[in-house]
Amino acid sequence: MTDESREIAKQEMKRLREEMRADVSRMRDEMRQEWFEAAAERGLGPRGPRGGARGGHQGRSAQPGRARRGGRQALSREAIVESAAKIMDKDGLAAVTMRKVAWDLDTGPASLYVHVRNVAELHGLLLDRQLGELDLEAGEGGWQDRVIAVIEGFVGLLFAHPDLARSALTARPQGPHTLALVERLLALLAEGGVPVGQRAWGVDILLLWATATAAEHADQEAESAPDSATSQALIAAMTGTGYPQIREVGLDLIAGSVEERSAWALRVLLNGIAATGRA
Structure with a gap:
């Protein structure tokens, strides 16, 4: 995750906290108002904080406010x-x-x-709604190939919704579609012989990688030529004498398509999850 991605996530968390505080304050006032209105409508009490007639015959019908919900x-x-x-x-x-x-x-x-509960949970539910579009049976071949297909599908879905990709850094998806995704990944890891404990933690790593990758892509889409300066600096270092390791690796540092690099990164993660036991 880049420094800019972290800063965006930090600002998003700050915004959510401020909104939650404001909503809690409004919620107190509105719950009180709604209780008074409901009580007046049923003839149980005054119409609202300003008082007024009691009883069911002079309640909400005399107010010019929001329409009644009857039949809705x-x-x-x-x-x-x-x-x-x-x-x-x-x-x-x-x-x-x-x-x-x-x-x-x-x-x-x-x-x-x-x-x-709050806006963060609502964002998570929106993410889950989008996950309903994900093909959990994507991919062919061995278990790793199918895990990669599912995770890349998740990343692609977030690519199509940059706002959700950024939000996913702080509001993890939740709901039936998220559970179905986790269930599918666990099943594929089990098929590959990955022990139970490593499956449990491995799913979290895979989803975190997908979320961070999508959020970084969303940030880059919002900029103009985000990798240009970095690439130029690396190329300059390759021709100089102060960075022997960069010079030895050469253009391989920036070689390969996004798809190739993503598939390789996921195989690294999967091999590590399968081979690294929990202490």
Whole structure:
């Protein structure tokens, strides 16, 4: 992971913490308001913090606020995720806040917290939603070839959604599609004879590599010619005398396609996972 990727992850965490604090404050106020409104609608108490008539005949119907929910589909985690995905597709992941999702669903942010703990969890659920597009049976040949195909599919999926790739550094995906991915990777590692403990930790390494690779790619896409200066510096070092190891390796430092280098890196990880026991 590059220094820039770490800084982006740090800033994202800071933004999420600030948003969570603001949402908690709003949630307290809105839960109170919603309780008063619900009580007034059922004739159980005052309409709201400002008081007013009691009883069921002078409740919400006299207020010009939000429309009643009568007959509307009940709020659910699935509905929240679908709304968040719609906002993300239109305005980007940064626009996905609890308040905006609540507004889209015609409810208050406090209602969302019954189904989703915070924005970080919502981002994880969005990641899981995208994982539903992943082909877990991809690849042919031996177990390593099929692991590589699945992981490269995961990376490619994140490549297509740069905002999610960056978010994945701090909000790990969670949900049925994530569990299916983990289950598939564990099965392939087991097929390769990898011991149970190494399988458990190995899956985490593979997913972390995929996430970091996708996030780095997303960062590079946002820059202009990100590797140009680095490549020029290496080429200059190859022709000089102060870096004998770089000169010996030569252009092999930057040789190979992205696909070739990724496949090799994954084989290194897989061989290491299979060969390195847990102390």
